[in-house]
Amino acid sequence: MAQKNHGISIGLVCETFSISETCYRYQPRLMDENNKIADWLMKLTGAYRNWGFSLCFLHLRNVKGFLWNHKRVYRIYRELELNLRIKPKKRIIREKPEPLRVPTAIKESKIKVHPGTEILADSGYQGLQKLHIKTRTPTKRIKKVPLKANSQLASERVPNENIIAMVKRFKIVSDRYRNRRKRFGLRFNLIAGLYNWELSML
Helix, strand or coil, X not given: CHHHHHCCCHHHHHHHCCCCHHHHHCCCCCHHHHHHHHHHHHHHHHHCCCCCHHHHHXXXXXHCCCCCCHHHHHHHHHHCCHHHCCXXXXXXXXXXXXXXXXXXXXXXXXXXXXXXXXXXXXXXXXXXXXCCCCEECCCCCECCECCHHHHHHHHHHHHHHHHXXXXXXXXXXXXXXXXXXXXXXXXXXXXXXXHHHHHHHC
């Protein structure tokens, strides 16, 4: 406007408004191609909702053969606000669960538990009742019926879990035992004795 109305040279106008002559003379020539890029991005994101920018750009470059600059494509991708769309979550297809190995492992270990001993276990030990009658595990929750037995069982197991956590500070209990198996019971009893001695000192 200043150049047309007042007859000032373009160089003086650009210097006055602190812009370069290249910027003043610039005219976009690739608008049709940008519209083509936008159309392709809308098609790909509509057909493949899980695809992000990387997969869309690789498809355009490797499959369709377009040699567009990735910065240019990403600028149009953001102008279309495709980076703000909510992608659907992938549903994990779970295979048929395998039977629990805990009761079998206990049976194979041939550990003898006194019949009068009561075992308090979590839901991972379901099925242990078949091997030891006095075993208490959480029962399955029924709709609209609160299970007080589960919470009571959890409160009773808390002290035991704390003791196990304290004993596991010794590596031979928490890691794989690689020494002679006959002496494992002796070493475990020594660890339990140290813990009991620590309790007596409190």
